[in-house]
Amino acid sequence: MSSYRAPRGTRDLLPESRAALSRLEGIARSLAVRYGYREMEIPLFEQVSVFxxxxxxxxDVVEKELFRLTPRTEDSESWALRPEATAGIVRAYVQHGMQTWPQPVKLTVVGSMFRYDRPQAGRYRQFWQWDAETIGDPGPAVDAEVIEMGRRFYAEAGVADVQVLLNSIGDSACRPAYLARLKSYFASHEAELPELERRRLETNPLRLLDSKDPTMTAVVSAAPKISECLCDACEAHFAAVRAHLDAVGVPYRLEPTLVRGLDYYARTAFEYYRRGAEGQQQALGGGGRYDGLVELLGGRPTQAIGFALGLDRVMLALDEAGAQPAREAPPLAVVVGADPADTVSRLRVASLLRGEGLSVRAELAQRKLGRQLETASKEHAHFAVILGDELAEGNVQLKDLEAGTQRLVPLADLAHELARAAKSHHHG
RNA sequence: GUGGCCUUAGCUCAACCGGCAGAGCAGCGGACUGUGGAUCCGCAGGUUACGGGUUCGACCCCCGUAGGCCACCCCA
Known part of the structure; x- marks a missing residue:
């Protein structure tokens, strides 16, 4: 046994898992195109200050989960692996002057993110996300469009029981007043608060609403709700988002405790949640409006909304639901030979077929024919091209491994025959 | 970062109270020297995660480390 292993919180995606991820990436890219997003790449790491x-x-993401790279010299820049994509995309938006492009700019990134936290099922230090951002649109219609796109992703991926949780967290006009009210409410109940929750009262009072402490339920349910404290503009925005969701037939659950802690988040906040899951990593994805972020990273005031969907958690959900694993495409044909030593013929014929765009595997191990066919069967190849004495007359045996039939085919016609058969097999 | 449970062959798991580390599957080969998924036979695969300790003797008990999982924190 090797003493080397994948680093903690990472895992190798063996071909079967990689196929499952590729399938999800394919759905994401297809949706991105259909909804008018343009795919881009951003670096895997940025200056720490970008994050x-x-x-x-x-x-927490920045305070304790940031995957920092050690600087090479005393005075060199501090880098960190990206824990999410939004900050990098917005940095790129500002850097490349995308405010001069037709607005809004709709960008998407598919790739892995990094967080240095304690691993668990569905929680890794390297994980994959599909991220989509619409920058330069104040909503509310686009908010509903984004939420609907995410929901369609889960539908097309085949994840059942995905619920949309929705909330409005107000904006700079109404949230400060709400926060003050919330603080004073919890302060008046401080005696009933456990230690952890008392600390949160200082650091992030919104989080108190989300407490998992069972002794908190009474206090929390009586707390003032943001939805009752929205200013007129936010109230109107929220109502319009809901109206658009209704219009496109997206069901959702209003979730008053769904929050985002930071100032530049505004109004729409949403999460995709899986019901009935065993583990607790039930948040499959989430997003929201960040109307202050572009300005914060050096751009002009620009409103924006986006989401990040966790692809690992979708894979986990599909596994747990017993979904059919994504099949890798088997080779159309395997080139085998009666003479184990004659690897030259097998390689030559395989090369010929590959030149015609066909997907074939050459059996180059010097094993007897029976073994070669056995392997071809096990990998679900559709055909075996058998090379033997008839090669001297320019012929090969073309064997259909599913039907068990075979016939003599001139080598000159082989590619054509296989290509035709591939079509009737609706080979993918 | 805090607490708990776990770790035996590539995979799934056995091994009595502390007394010779095993099986199934997968791999390779043979039965079958030009015809496949079955069957039978064989081969290979292990410092029992790693490092210490207790003991005549440790997969088994104790300590530490690493990794996995679970609950928190938080999130995808």
Whole structure:
């Protein structure tokens, strides 16, 4: 047994898992195109300050989960692996002057993110996300469009029981007043608060609403709700988002405790949640409006909304639901030979077929024919091209491994025959 | 970062009270020297996660480390 292993919180995606991820990436890219998003790439790492400003210095993601790279010299820049994509995309938006493009700019990134936290099922230090951002649109219609796109992703991926949780967290006009009210409410109940919750009262009072402490339920349910404290503009925005969701037939559950802690988040906040899951990593994805972020990263005031969907958690959900694993495409044909030593013929014929765009495997191990066919069967190849004495007359045996039939085919016609058969097999 | 449970062959798991580390599947080979998923036979695969300790003797008991899982924190 090797003493080397994948680093903690990472895992190798063996071909079967990689196929499952590729399938999800394919759905994401297809949806992105259908909804008018353009795919881009951003670096896997950025200056630490991009994340500090773009996510928030007081968040757990930055405070304790940032995957920092050690600087090479005393005075060199501090880098960190990206814990999410939004900050980097917005940085790129500002850097490349995308405010001069037709607005809104709709961008998407598919790739892995990194967080240095304690691993668990569905929670990794390297994980995959599909991220989509619409920058330069104040909503509310686009809010509903984004939420609907995410929901369609789960539908097309085949994840059942995904619920949309929805809330409005107000904006700079009404949230400060709400926060003050919330603080004073909990302060008046401080005696009933456990130690952890008392600390939160200082650091992030909104989080109190989300407490999992069972002794808190009474206090929390009586707490003032943001939905009752929205200013007229936010109230109107929220109502319009809901109206648009209703219009496109997206069901949702209003979730008053769904929050985002930082100032530049505004109004719409949503999560995709899986019901009836065993483990607790039930948040499959989430997003919201961040009307202050572009400005914070050096751009002009620009309203924006986006989401990040966790692809690992979708894979987990599909596994647990017993979904059919994504099949890798088997080779159309395997080139085998009666003479185990004649690897030259097998390689030559395989090369010929590959030149015609066909997907074939050459059996180059020097094993007897029976073994070669056995392997071809096990990998679900549709055909075996058998090379033997008839090759001297320019012929091969073309064997249909599913039907068990075979016939003599001139080598000159082989590619054509296989290509035709591939079509009738609706081979993918 | 805090607490708990777990770790035996590539995979799934056995091994009595502390007394010779095993099986199924997968791999490779043979039966079958030009015809496949079955069957039978064989081969290979292990410092029992790693490092210490207790003991005549440790997969088994104790300590530490690593990794996994669960609950928190938080989130995808």
């Amino acid at each position: 500090e400003r773009g996510i928030g210095p007081a968040t």
